Amino acid sequence: xxxxxxxxxxxxxxxxxxxxxxxxxxxxxxxxxxxxxxxxxxxxxxxxxxxxxxxxxxxxxxxxxxxxxxxxxxxxxxxxxxxxxxxxxxxxxxxxxxxxxxxxxxxxxxxxxxxxxxxxxxxxxxxxxxxxxxxxxxxxxxxxxxxxxxxxxxxxxxxxxxxxxxxxxxxxxxxxxxxxxxxxxxxxxxxxxxxxxxxxxxxxxxxxxxxxxxxxxxxxxxxxxxxxxxxxxxxxxxxxxxxxxxxxxxxxxxxxxxxxxxxx
Amino acid sequence: xxxxxxxxxxxxxxxxxxxxxxxxxxxxxxxxxxxxxxxxxxxxxxxxxxxxxxxxxxxxxxxxxxxxxxxxxxxxxxxxxxxxxxxxxxxxxxxxxxxxxxxxxxxxxxxxxxxxxxxxxxxxxxxxxxxxxxxxxxxxxxxxxxxxxxxxxxxxxxxxxxxxxxxxxxxxxxxxxxxxxxxxxxxxxxxxxxxxxxxxxxx
Amino acid sequence: xxxxxxxxxxxxxxxxxxxxxxxxxxxxxxxxxxxxxxxxxxxxxxxxxxxxxxxxxxxxxxxxxxxxxxxxxxxxxxxxxxxxxxxxxxxxxxxxxxxxxxxxxxxxxxxxxxxxxxxxxxxxxxxxxxxxxxxxxxxxxxxxxxxxxxxxxxxxxxxxxxxxxxxxxxxxxxxxxxxxxxxxxxxxxxxxxxxxxxxxxxxxxxxxxxxxxxxxxxxxxxxxxxxxxxxxxxxxxxxxxxxxxxxxxxxxxxxxxxxxxxxxxxxxxxxxxxxxxxxxxxxxxxxxxxxxxxxxxxxxxxxxxxxxxxxxxxxxxxxxxxxxxxxxxxxxxxxxxxxxxxxxxxxxxxxxxxxxxxxxxxxxxxxxxxxxxxxxxxxxxxxxxxxxxxxxxxxxxxxxxxxxxxxxxxxxxxxxxxxxxxxxxxxxxxxxxxxxxxxxxxxxxxxxxxxxxxxxxxxxxxxxxxxxxxxxxxxxxxxx
Numbered sequence: 001x002x003x004x005x006x007x008x009x010x011x012x013x014x015x016x017x018x019x020x021x022x023x024x025x026x027x028x029x030x031x032x033x034x035x036x037x038x039x040x041x042x043x044x045x046x047x048x049x050x051x052x053x054x055x056x057x058x059x060x061x062x063x064x065x066x067x068x069x070x071x072x073x074x075x076x077x078x079x080x081x082x083x084x085x086x087x088x089x090x091x092x093x094x095x096x097x098x099x100x101x102x103x104x105x106x107x108x109x110x111x112x113x114x115x116x117x118x119x120x121x122x123x124x125x126x127x128x129x130x131x132x133x134x135x136x137x138x139x140x141x142x143x144x145x146x147x148x149x150x151x152x153x154x155x156x157x158x159x160x161x162x163x164x165x166x167x168x169x170x171x172x173x174x175x176x177x178x179x180x181x182x183x184x185x186x187x188x189x190x191x192x193x194x195x196x197x198x199x200x201x202x203x204x205x206x207x208x209x210x211x212x213x214x215x216x217x218x219x220x221x222x223x224x225x226x227x228x229x230x231x232x233x234x235x236x237x238x239x240x241x242x243x244x245x246x247x248x249x250x251x252x253x254x255x256x257x258x259x260x261x262x263x264x
Numbered sequence: 265x266x267x268x269x270x271x272x273x274x275x276x277x278x279x280x281x282x283x284x285x286x287x288x289x290x291x292x293x294x295x296x297x298x299x300x301x302x303x304x305x306x307x308x309x310x311x312x313x314x315x316x317x318x319x320x321x322x323x324x325x326x327x328x329x330x331x332x333x334x335x336x337x338x339x340x341x342x343x344x345x346x347x348x349x350x351x352x353x354x355x356x357x358x359x360x361x362x363x364x365x366x367x368x369x370x371x372x373x374x375x376x377x378x379x380x381x382x383x384x385x386x387x388x389x390x391x392x393x394x395x396x397x398x399x400x401x402x403x404x405x406x407x408x409x410x411x412x413x414x415x416x417x418x419x420x421x422x423x424x425x426x427x428x429x430x431x432x433x434x435x436x437x438x439x440x441x442x443x444x445x446x447x448x449x450x451x452x453x454x455x456x457x458x459x460x461x462x463x464x465x466x467x
Numbered sequence: 468x469x470x471x472x473x474x475x476x477x478x479x480x481x482x483x484x485x486x487x488x489x490x491x492x493x494x495x496x497x498x499x500x501x502x503x504x505x506x507x508x509x510x511x512x513x514x515x516x517x518x519x520x521x522x523x524x525x526x527x528x529x530x531x532x533x534x535x536x537x538x539x540x541x542x543x544x545x546x547x548x549x550x551x552x553x554x555x556x557x558x559x560x561x562x563x564x565x566x567x568x569x570x571x572x573x574x575x576x577x578x579x580x581x582x583x584x585x586x587x588x589x590x591x592x593x594x595x596x597x598x599x600x601x602x603x604x605x606x607x608x609x610x611x612x613x614x615x616x617x618x619x620x621x622x623x624x625x626x627x628x629x630x631x632x633x634x635x636x637x638x639x640x641x642x643x644x645x646x647x648x649x650x651x652x653x654x655x656x657x658x659x660x661x662x663x664x665x666x667x668x669x670x671x672x673x674x675x676x677x678x679x680x681x682x683x684x685x686x687x688x689x690x691x692x693x694x695x696x697x698x699x700x701x702x703x704x705x706x707x708x709x710x711x712x713x714x715x716x717x718x719x720x721x722x723x724x725x726x727x728x729x730x731x732x733x734x735x736x737x738x739x740x741x742x743x744x745x746x747x748x749x750x751x752x753x754x755x756x757x758x759x760x761x762x763x764x765x766x767x768x769x770x771x772x773x774x775x776x777x778x779x780x781x782x783x784x785x786x787x788x789x790x791x792x793x794x795x796x797x798x799x800x801x802x803x804x805x806x807x808x809x810x811x812x813x814x815x816x817x818x819x820x821x822x823x824x825x826x827x828x829x830x831x832x833x834x835x836x837x838x839x840x841x842x843x844x845x846x847x848x849x850x851x852x853x854x855x856x857x858x859x860x861x862x863x864x865x866x867x868x869x870x871x872x873x874x875x876x877x878x879x880x881x882x883x884x885x886x887x888x889x890x891x892x893x894x895x896x897x898x899x900x901x902x903x904x905x906x907x908x909x910x911x912x913x914x915x916x917x918x919x920x921x922x923x924x925x926x927x928x929x930x931x932x933x934x935x936x937x938x939x940x941x942x943x944x945x946x947x
Contacts (some may be wrong), residue, residue, distance in 0.1 A: 055425075095574070095602060126415055130408075139408070146552050168577055169545045169673055171533040188356035196577075203415055205415060220289040234625040237353035238578060241624045244581030245600035252602055253574045 029061040029261065030187045040236040042060040057148045062141060063258035065178040066120035066197065067132060069100070073117075073133050082128055092125035095251045096224045097172075099123055105254040114120040118177035120195050120256040129198045133259035141198035143243070147236075150192065157187040160192060164235040167193045176253065180223045221222035292310045304330075309416050316374070317343035319386035319402040324444065326413075328424060333465040334370040334438040335458070337450060338419050338431065342378035346433045350360035350450040351393050353458075360459040365466055368409075369382040372401040374413060376421055402405070417444065432459075437461045476869065487891060494544040495681040497522055497563045504528070504567075507556035510690045511702060513652040513713060514559040516866060517641050523565030531580045531599075531621075531634075538660060538686060540691040540786065541669040546577065546691065547574040547621070553691030554656035554717060555619070555636025561608040561615040562643045567606065568593065574602035580629065581605070585617035585756070586638050594622035600888075611864055613644035616739030616758045620714050627719045631661055631679050633691055635717030642741045650708035651665060657786060658717040658752070659684035661752055666784060682720045687780040689773065691786045694790030696773065704765050708793025711762045712773075718755030724776035725759070726750040727790065729769065750776050767801045833917060834930045840918025842912055846918075851902075856923040862900060864893035867923030876916070876930055877938040883912050885940035906940030909935040 036054040075087075076082050076097075084097045099122065124132075133139050141149070152160065179189045191197075244257075296448035310327040317323050329336075337356050339347035356448070358366050375381035381389075386402040395402075405413070412422055421431035433450035437458055446461035468509035502524040506514040532551050538544040551553025560566060570582050579600050583592035587609045590596075596607035605865065611890040637656065662672035666686060678684065689696050696702060704710050716723045726749060733746040735751050739758040751758050765771070773788040774781035783789045796803070830836040845854060847868075852858050856867035864871065871893045872879060888902035907915070909932035916930040 088311050090308060090311050093603075127412075128414070138743065171535070171545065171575055172576065174714075199409060201422065203418075203420045204743070205420070234628055237624040238628075242579050245598045245603075245623075247418060248598075250600055250603065252599070252600065254577060 024227075024237065028064040030060050030061055030064050031263065032057075032145070032188075033188055035148065036145075036152065037151055039144060040147065040233065040240060045124070049107035055144065057145060059263040060141070060144070060145055060189055061138075061261040061263060062149055062186075063138075063260065064183070064187060066195060066256045066258045068118050068178055069105040069121045070117040072124065072132060073100075075135055079131070079135060081228055082131055087128075090249060091127040092124060092249050095123050095253075096121050096125065097121075098251075098253075116174075119175050120178055120190070121255045122253055123251040124177065124198075124256065126198050126202065126246070129257040130200070132220050132257075136259060138258060138261045139258035140198055142206060143199040145260060146191075146197065147239075148201050149184075149186055149188055152184045153187060160184075161233075161235055162205045168235065168238055175256075186255050195254050195256040196239075196242055196252060199243070203244055203248070205240050205244050211213055282322055287457065295456060305441050305443060307444075309413070309438065309444070310442035312409075312412055312416060314405060314412060316403040316405045316409065319383050319390055323427070324401075329370050329438070329451070330442060331370060331373050331440050332368055332370050333440055333445075333462055334372055335462065336347075336370075336372045336374070336417075336434060336443075337435045338374050338376050338417070338421070339383055340375050340382050340429055341455070342428065344375065346451065348393075350433055351395065353448075353450055353453070353455050355393075356455045357435075357459050357462060360455065361462060365463070366390060368400060368466060369399060369462060370401060371395070371399050372403065374403050374405065374410070376410060376414075376431055377427075378407055378410060406425060406459075437465070439465050472936050491893060499524055499563070502526065505558055505560065505782075507558060508654070509550065509552045509556065509598045510654040510656060511696065513557055513654050515560050516646060516648065516652075517559065518645070519561070522561060522565070524554065524565045524567065525560050526567045526571045527558055528571065528580070529558075530573060531576060532573050533576045534580065536693050537670065538662070538672065538688075541668070542662075543671045543673075544660065544662065545632065547576075547580070547634050549619075549621075549636050551583070551933050553633035553635075554654070555634070556714070557636065558619075558638040559609055559641065559652045560638070561641045562611055563628040564611045564640075566580065566611060567608050568597070569604055569606050570599050572601050576601040576848060579623055580621050580634070581623050581808060582619055583607075583622040584619040584714065586611055586613070586615070586619070586640050588612050591622060592619075598623065608634070608839045611640045612740070614640045614741045616640075616715070616736070616741075616760050618717065618756050618758055620717060620756070622897075625676075627679050628674060628676065630717060630719040631659070633658065633717070636713070636840060637713060637715045643661070646741075648823060650709045651702075651704050652711045652713065653702050654713050655689050655696065655773065655788065656691075656715040656717055657687065657689055657721075657723045658684040659719065659721045662686065664846040668817070679719065684721065685782065686774060686785050686786040687711070693785030698789070701770070701789035701791045704767060704790065704792050704793055706768045706797065709762060709764050710790070711760060713758065713759035714753060716753045716755050720755055721775075721777075722755055723753045723786075724750050724869065725753050725778040726774055726925045727763075728772040728774060729767075729772050730763050730765070732788075733763045735759060735761045737857055742874065763865055765790070767791040767797045768792045774806070830914055833921075835890075836914045836917040836929065837921050840914035840916070843907070843915040844918050847872055847905060847907075848915065856919070861898070864891060864896070864898045866925070867918050868894070868925065870894055872920065876928060878932055879916055879919075880912065880935050881940050882905070883916065884935070884938075885943050888943070909933075909939070912939070 035057055037057060038054050080086055084100070087096050099116070150160075175194050178194070181190065181193060183189045184191065197251055246252075275387060302328065303402060310325075312326055315325060317324050337350050337354060339350055341347075354371055354373075357368075358371060361369065375386065380405050383404060386404060389397050390402055392398065404424055413419075417434070417436055419432050419434060421429050423429055435448045435450045435455075435458055436444050437446040437448075439445050445465065448455060448458040485646070489605060499522045503526070503541060505525050505527045507527070507529070508514050529549055530551070532547060533545065533547045536546050536553075537544050543803075546553050568582070568637075570580070572580055576766050579598055579599040581591075581594045581599060585592060589591045589609055593607055595610060597605040600606040614858070614872040617638050617640065619636050621629040624628050635656065635658065637654065659682075661683070662668070662685045663675045663677045664670075664672050664685070677873040682788075686693060694700065702710075712727075714723075714725055722891075732748040732751065734746055736746040737751065737759050738743045738754075739760065744762075748761070751759055751761065752893075754779065769792055771792065775786035830839050851863040852866050856865060856869075858865035858867075867870065871891075882906050887902040888900070890899050892898070912935040913930045914933045917928070920926060920928040920930065
């Protein structure tokens with residue numbers, strides 16, 4: 001349906017779009033060095049065994065900040081499949097991108113309130129988040145990678161816990177712009193106190209939804225039940241419970257994401 | 265028609281070289297490589313376009329299961345207890361349908377274990393369990409395809425240090441358009457509900 | 468011939484009886500008929516009594532809302548609520564009902580939540596089926612198999628925190644036979660709150676997991692806040708009415724010793740059981756995660772205080788509510804204070820009179836002494852010797868123109884400071900009584916004696932404090 005003339009115009013426009021796209025889409029990434037960390041949920045037998053509790057995390061790249069409305073908008077304008085009017089029910093529930101005013105035609109940056117552009121994008125499902133990361137040749141971080149980055153090598157454990165709990169205790173408000181708070185020791189912003197975040201394997205927490213059961217051995221492939229490594233870390237309980245309540249096509253008013261990338 | 269195809273190829277080429285693609289006001293969808301007529305319905309799992317490799321080495325997408333109802337589960341061959349039980353239960357459903365009806369149903373097992381469950385391994389597993397007829401599909405995919413399918417179906421799983429997987433045990437019944445219509449606990453010996461669901465879809 | 472009609476009559480009656488029994492059995496069957504949406508209420512209100520005689524399908528819509536609210540004066544807290552308030556909505560259904568439960572998690576909430584209803588027979592009491600992310604809804608069904616008053620609460624990890632933040636309420640499953648009508652039904656639920664700041668510290672208080680684990684609450688309250696049931700928010704009834712209290716304990720940790728000061732519970736259905744109430748109970752123990760209901764008639768007007776009888780919880784942490792009963796006094800049951808008298812302990816007639824006056828100022832002249840002495844005399848001596856000094860015949864000797872006083876100052880000083888007893892002849896009359904020793908200072912004795920000497924025809928001597936000091940004696944021992 002495109003005429004030869006349009007084809008030419010498109011070819012000329014392509015570099016301009018590429019440059020614009022690159023500038024908008026470029027998300028600063030930080031190399032997270034390899035390390036060991038204690039995952040929150042361990043096999044029961046390992047809970048009191050101090051040497052076996054740590055797992056190795058390979059070095060990887062992590063987005064310095066969550067993906068913003070501006071960045072996600074650029075993605076949607078280039079991938080109409082992920083526009084609110086086109087989104088499939090299997091990939092997202094009906095609140096997808098609720099907070100964007102323009103819900104038909106192309107997503108125009110002029111439509112979003114300027115103040116919101118630098119806020120983390122929310123109301124996105126796991127599928128949308130995964131598609132965004134794939135489009136950047138990236139991926140979502142694994143839960144272990146994400147928790148390891150949050151843990152920040154126990155750099156400022158007490159204050160971090162306080163910040164996390166403070167955010168959990170306060171009912172929802174529209175999120176502020178990313179990078180409003182200082183970065184942690186790894187140079188990563190907003191892992192606590194801004195939004196919940198999707199991870200690649202959010203559906204890997206194996207305890208049953210009624211969290212009082214310690215896990216039925218026959219329910220899963222024999223590897224058995226898990227126990228919390230630190231019963232005092234009730235903030236971690238809340239994060240794992242939150243992830244457990246999610247399905248891939250869910251969106252949330254305070255649920256966003258960031259991307260990661262293999263080191264090699 | 266020819267012009268259209270040329271442009272499609274051009275677009276594909278551009279897409280392959282660069283991530284961003286220019287928006288076109290006239291088009292609302294990028295059509296996937298398959299030349300299938302209608303796009304899958306909005307809640308069909310056929311919307312996932314990842315490639316899978318069957319036990320016989322052929323590659324396919326989920327949409328290939330379309331046209332018939334499908335009994336589907338996610339398992340892996342090194343699994344000791346839950347997975348053999350799951351396979352037994354799917355066979356129970358197959359038997360309950362009778363040979364004539366069963367021929368109009370797909371039985372599909374998708375492996376959670378991409379490293380160890382090669383097509384050869386899957387063939388071996390099929391022989392071991394006597395599930396070699398045309399209706400059965402055993403598939404291997406890459407890690408991200410597996411995660412995507414699991415998230416779509418609602419299957420929880422996690423790889424553990426030993427290389428094994430902890431996972432839910434659920435059998436899903438899809439209609440011919442790839443929409444999940446019924447779920448059964450794979451650990452339960454009673455598959456009547458699942459069987460009835462399939463029969464209803466064959467009417 | 469006559470026998471046949473009788474036989475027929477008998478047979479008819481018999482058949483009628485059997486038929487009647489059959490229909491009676493049918494009418495109390497468990498068949499689920501119809502559908503309705505449950506009426507839910509905020510404490511202290513209770514939904515109306517169930518009058519239908521059959522089971523039905525009940526739809527319950529319960530929304531979880533996280534919000535900031537008042538915990539005490541000037542103190543706020545982020546509550547997680549079932550229905551917008553602590554405790555959560557009261558749910559009232561009937562034994563045999565099929566419940567379709569919709570748990571809705573408001574999109575503005577941060578946390579996932581679920582629900583465990585103690586009335587449910589099934590895994591987790593419903594918790595397994597109802598874990599719900601913010602902005603989403605879970606639906607599950609259960610049949611109310613057992614009658615009783617049951618607690619429900621959130622069971623998402625960490626459970627103690629969800630419950631400590633107020634996620635609890637009551638569900639009443641009425642027995643098939645229904646419940647008797649009373650004039651008032653009220654809903655009360657006790658909970659313990661653990662704040663970072665101490666009790667009374669102003670402003671928004673955060674939850675303290677450490678205090679929760681140690682079971683050291685800063686607040687123990689009824690219905691989610693200190694003062695939720697006091698003053699203008701007090702429960703109200705009229706004299707002569709019957710009251711039924713549905714009382715639950717959400718916890719998370721403490722058991723309640725529930726008592727209404729000034730009332731006896733005519734009936735207590737312990738642990739929420741509907742079958743066998745206990746009678747005439749003063750204080751009933753309600754465990755954490757448990758409930759009880761009690762009935763009593765209010766016979767006397769006044770304010771009745773509801774407490775957890777672990778008293779510092781009531782008076783220092785807020786576990787205190789009020790039931791105000793209006794109406795006329797009922798003196799036959801309770802009279803209130805009738806008199807207020809001085810209590811004089813029983814004892815010896817010989818006694819040391821208490822000082823009845825504060826230390827008087829020092830006299831500088833004889834005239835001063837007389838003046839000061841007058842009030843001392845009137846407050847102490849006049850009771851027996853009279854203000855005119857004439858005494859009482861055969862009881863108390865006179866001081867007026869008394870020959871006893873002519874013996875010199877020493878004996879009078881001794882009499883006042885040490886007391887007198889035994890036979891005595893004054894002005895020709897015999898007396899045999901007891902005069903107590905007086906606890907008066909030297910100054911006071913000097914003043915009162917000067918007053919006596921200068922009145923009623925006595926010799927006008929002045930007595931000085933030095934003289935009193937010189938002649939004063941210790942109180943003599945009383946001899947029976």
